[in-house]
Amino acid sequence: MPLDPITSPQNPRIKNLLKLQQKSSERRAQGLTIVEGLRELTIAHGAGVAVTALFVCPDLAGAQHQQALRELFGRQGVEWFEVSKAVFEKVAYREGSDGVLALVKPPLLTxxxxxxxxxxxxxxxxxxxxxxxxxxxxxxxxxxxxxxxxxxxxxxxxxxxxxxxxxxxxxxxxxxxxxxxxxxxxxxxxxxxxxxxxxxxxxxxxxxxxxxxxxxxxxxxxxxxxxxxxxxxxxxxxxxxxxxxxxxxxxxxxxxxxxxxxxxxxxxx
Missing domain, CATH: 3.40.1280.10 (SPOUT methyltransferase, trefoil knot domain)
Structure with missing residues (x-):
């Protein structure tokens, strides 16, 4: 279930999201990347990708998307952070975002x-x-x-x-x-x-x-x-x-x- 809402862009988790979004060196160093959007996240989850944290803006995601996320991740122990609309708009990288963003571990193959x-x-x-x-x-x-x-x-x-x-x-x-x-x-x-x-x-x-x-x-x-x-x-x-x-x-x-x-x-x- 969601933890306390994040309302400040200076929150360390938000600052880290921005680093991961902007710098490939950070993505490589942390072994993480960002997936935005319920559709994309559902496909990633179906492919077996490990999700480490969810950032959800209730004002944008709405009840239906939040319920879908609970069904996907409610029993998996994934950290869930509610984010204010003002803060979410700073980390969203697409127009018309549906208020769902996740940190995932990309599969690295040789x-x-x-x-x-x-x-x-x-x-x-x-x-x-x-x-x-x-x-x-x-x-x-x-x-x-x-x-x-x-x-x-x-x-x-x-x-x-x-x-x-x-x-x-x-x-x-x-x-x-x-x-x-x-x-x-x-x-x-x-x-x-x-x-x-x-x-x-x-x-x-x-x-x-x-x-x-x-x-x-x-x-x-x-x-x-x-x-x-x-x-x-x-x-x-x-x-x-x-x-x-x-x-x-x-x-x-x-x-x-x-x-x-x-x-x-x-x-x-």
């Missing part, structure tokens, strides 16, 4: 810990830096039931609160792993995973001509720079999505969705 089916479908992102793009790709991975999302040399931490928000909680339903380019390539080679680099090169072939039914990794670069030459050249095949208009490329999350669902289509034939 490549070697990832269980692989016979024909894994992996989405590989190199140097992703925009949490919104990472979140959108995680939603695609969840919808397609991809095996995992693997990020090489990330420029944002995988459990950035904004990535969680953009993923609507799919950060927790899809195994998500940070690694380096050499580690990824060696691991793919050991497991017989064919790598397809999405890049505009002379050697690239239309994605619809490729066979994605076997062990497959779809490798995507950043919107600004694309893939590094080192990773592009190390992949087994370069592929493109043919452009029919004036523009020569798509948003990386859109391009990833197109390639992913082509792989899903082939696997269902």
């Amino acid at each position: 490549l070697e810990e990832l269980p692989l089916p016979a024909s894994p479908l992996l989405l590989v992102l190199e140097a992703v830096e925009k949490p919104g793009n990472l979140g959108a790709i995680l939603r695609t991975a969840d919808a397609a039931q991809a095996t995992a999302v693997i990020v090489c040399d990330p420029r944002t931490d995988l459990f950035n609160p904004n990535a969680i928000r953009s993923s609507i909680g799919c950060s927790f339903t899809v195994p998500t792993i940070a690694t380096t380019r050499p580690e990824l390539l060696a691991w793919c080679q050991r497991h017989g995973i064919r790598t397809y680099a999405a890049a505009l090169t002379a050697a690239a072939v239309p994605y619809t001509t490729c066979n994605f039914q076997g062990p497959t990794a779809l490798v995507m670069g950043t919107e600004a720079d694309g893939l590094t030459p080192e990773l592009m050249q190390a992949c087994d095949q370069t592929i493109i999505i043919p452009m029919r208009g004036a523009i020569d490329s798509l948003n990386v999350s859109t391009a990833t969705a197109i390639l992913t669902f082509e792989a899903v289509r082939q696997r269902e034939v």
Whole structure:
């Protein structure tokens, strides 16, 4: 049940929430991240993520959301703090918040810990830096039931609160792993995973001509720079999505969705 209400922004717990929200170094040091929103928190809980504390604004959450939280966490000994509306608005990082925020322990996996089916479908992102793009790709991975999302040399931490928000909680339903380019390539080679680099090169072939039914990794670069030459050249095949208009490329999350669902289509034939 809730403890005494928090009404001051100088409360140490509130100050710590702000640090966790703003600094990836704090999230790494404390092994925690922030999930805002009942929907996202319900998905995280369903995926088995450990929740350590709840911060609830009764004025925003309302009786229905509070009852849902009691049903989810009432018997788990999770600390529950009521927060005034003025204080909650300082820690909320989305517009139209529903008054629910939680501290959770994100699941940290390595490549070697990832269980692989016979024909894994992996989405590989190199140097992703925009949490919104990472979140959108995680939603695609969840919808397609991809095996995992693997990020090489990330420029944002995988459990950035904004990535969680953009993923609507799919950060927790899809195994998500940070690694380096050499580690990824060696691991793919050991497991017989064919790598397809999405890049505009002379050697690239239309994605619809490729066979994605076997062990497959779809490798995507950043919107600004694309893939590094080192990773592009190390992949087994370069592929493109043919452009029919004036523009020569798509948003990386859109391009990833197109390639992913082509792989899903082939696997269902």
